[in-house]
Amino acid sequence: MINYQTLKPLLFKLQPETAHHLAAFVLSLPNVCQIPFNFFLKSHFVTDDVLTQKLFGRAFLNPVGLGAGFDKNATMIRGVQILGFGFTEIGTVTPRAQPGNPKPRMFRHIEEETIQNAMGFNNDGAYKVVKRVKKRFPFTTPIGINIGKNKNTPESEAINDYIHLIKAFDGLGDYFVINVSSPNTPGLRDLQNEAFISNLFMQAKALTKTPILLKISPDMEIEDAVALAKMAVEKGADGVIATNTTIDYSLVKNPQKIGGLSGAVLKEKSFKIFDALAKELYGKTILISVGGIDSAQEAYKRIKAGASLVQIYSGLIFHGPDMIMNINKELIKLLKADGYKNIAQAIGADRK
Numbered sequence: 001m002i003n004y005q006t007l008k009p010l011l012f013k014l015q016p017e018t019a020h021h022l023a024a025f026v027l028s029l030p031n032v033c034q035i036p037f038n039f040f041l042k043s044h045f046v047t048d049d050v051l052t053q054k055l056f057g058r059a060f061l062n063p064v065g066l067g068a069g070f071d072k073n074a075t076m077i078r079g080v081q082i083l084g085f086g087f088t089e090i091g092t093v094t095p096r097a098q099p100g101n102p103k104p105r106m107f108r109h110i111e112e113e114t115i116q117n118a119m120g121f122n123n124d125g126a127y128k129v130v131k132r133v134k135k136r137f138p139f140t141t142p143i144g145i146n147i148g149k150n151k152n153t154p155e156s157e158a159i160n161d162y163i164h165l166i167k168a169f170d171g172l173g174d175y176f177v178i179n180v181s182s183p184n185t186p187g188l189r190d191l192q193n194e195a196f197i198s199n200l201f202m203q204a205k206a207l208t209k210t211p212i213l214l215k216i217s218p219d220m221e222i223e224d225a226v227a228l229a230k231m232a233v234e235k236g237a238d239g240v241i242a243t244n245t246t247i248d249y250s251l252v253k254n255p256q257k258i259g260g261l262s263g264a265v266l267k268e269k270s271f272k273i274f275d276a277l278a279k280e281l282y283g284k285t286i287l288i289s290v291g292g293i294d295s296a297q298e299a300y301k302r303i304k305a306g307a308s309l310v311q312i313y314s315g316l317i318f319h320g321p322d323m324i325m326n327i328n329k330e331l332i333k334l335l336k337a338d339g340y341k342n343i344a345q346a347i348g349a350d351r352k
Contacts, residue, residue: 004320016106016115024071027079037082044084044321046328050335051086053344055286055308056211056238058142058174062086062328063343064299067290067311068146068177068215072123074132081141084324089311090129091146092179095164097125098150101184105259108317109252113294114266115314116252117245118259120184121148126168133172145173146215148182155187159200163207170208178204181217181244183260189217194231201235211238211286218243218269218291222276229277239286241311242274263314267292271302278306282348294319296330303331306348 011019030037051062065087066080074090081088100122107116123129137143147169149161166176178200180191191197197214204212214232216225229240245260246269252261270291278287289302290311299310316323331343340346 004322008318008320012108012110015104016108017103020070020106024076027071027076027083030078030082031075034078034082037079041082044325045081046084046325046332048332050332050341051328051343053308053342056142056175060086060142060309063303063309063331064324064327065089065144065288065309065311066316067313068092068144068179069117069119070313070316074129074136077136077139077143081139083316083321084328085141086328087142087144087174087309089144089146089177090133090173091123091177092121092148092182093123093126093129093145093165093169094121094148094150095126095153095161095168096150097128098122101258107256107259109254109261109263109265112252112263112265113314113318114252114261114263115317116256116259116261118184118256120151121182126165130168130172133169137172142174144175144177144213145169146177146179148179148185149188149191151185155190158191159196159203162200163203166204166207166210166212170210173210175211175213175238176204176208177213177215177241179215179244181215183217183219183245183247184258189219192217192220192228194228197228197232198235201232201237205236213237213239213241213286213288215241215244216273216277218246218266218273219248220273222273225273226276226280230280233281233285237285239288240277240281241288241290242277243270243291246270262291263318264292264294267294267298271305274302274307275305278348278351282306282351294323296327296334299327300331300334300346303343303346304349306351308347
């Protein structure tokens, strides 16, 4: 096996989106033939009773998942499991296929271990993605479906896009995620208001028994974020994911003027929002933390703050495919060192 840190300089000579397409191709190969990848699955998919928990009616064999945006079109579900992720989130999927924003639309900030993306919900659309998910579901690890509105759908009709997607994917995933927090679709973040979220959850909960979660922005005022998440839970949300990417471009030295930042620079901002949400909602709903998580120590910090699950995306680009395995192995050590027999005992430990 070639060490990722040896390979990384070569990958970083490619345009970021080209490198992503290369990774997507490799991770789609297990769909055709998994046998050559079984040795990697055996070594990298970490399981231990201390990590296992049941959420949304499914067993999560480890708490480290892949965040939305990497596998937009459900082409890598099997490959992602081979990397060691305990669950994956596909999308963001929109009702109709769309190409996304003009290229270039993805940028690396190597020194800051940060990705800036302005992809714009580029995806194959619900019809094609539903067909792919049907071939995979139910899968051996849980699958979340992240959904959003089309770029050309006016705000007044946005709720119809979300309802259409919930109907299309009903019964094909373990949870839905309402994405109204991406900075890359004009007007999308305007939907982060109590009237829209209240109406959406009331309609959506009448359509499906699949859990529905809300994903929020790190750029909201903390009081507004807490109020919105609290209201969503009151209207039936089964969980909250914090956070999406940030448009606080002061966090990097040479930002582009478009897109959202993810990765190491998001760590503090994301945790600040998550911690505030957890103070209000821990014990009342499922909380998932994402944003700048790049080590077992950071993952454990989020877990003790109230996260049942954590998600990773940008860290994978900078630290490579061993990252998930290493985080899970170290989490086992951290949990056992603190005397926990199961991760459920550690979740929210700092809140108790």
